[in-house]
Each structure stands twice: as structure tokens, then as C-alpha cells.
Amino acid sequence: MPNQPVEPVTEPPEIPPPTPGTPTEPPIEQPPGEPQQPDVPAPIRDPGAPPPPDELPGHTPDELPIRGPQPPQPGSPSAAAKIDLNPR
Structure with missing residues (x-):
């Protein structure tokens, strides 16, 4: 059985560490259109x-x-009639 040639092992390129304060991915932006409303329903009143x-x-x-x-x-x-000042 003939020897198969071995492919040379190549190391992946070195990835530099992220710079502090710099995000590695861009921030997710809000989709265009109407802004999201809070999940608070409108107050309920009786019609009329x-x-x-x-x-x-x-x-x-x-x-x-x-x-x-x-x-x-x-x-x-x-008030004076109810208070006896000379008790006996």
C-alpha cells in the first residue's frame, strides 16, 4: 500500500484581541418603521x-x-357647675 502524502498542517491566522471599549459586533439597530409602544393599554372609559x-x-x-x-x-x-371646688 503506497503512502499517501500528508498535507502540511497550517495554523489559523492569529486574531488580535478586541480593543477595550470596542464592540466585537455592530449593535443591532431598530427596524425602520413605527417605534415600539410600551405594553400598557389605554385607560378604559365607558362610551359617552x-x-x-x-x-x-x-x-x-x-x-x-x-x-x-x-x-x-x-x-x-x-363647666363651673359640674366642678365642685369644695368637696366634703
């Missing part, structure tokens, strides 16, 4: 309903008034 108001709510006081009978104010005759 008035639009929501574009104003802020009114001012709410920090302390709401207490409902019911008001306690007697100090110095009023009803």
Missing part, C-alpha cells in the same frame, strides 16, 4: 362618559371637626 377632571382635590384640614355634643368650654357657667 365625561372625561375625568384635570384638577387636584380640595384642601382637607389636618384636624377634622368632631361631631356630636361639644364638651363644655373652661370658664363657661356649665
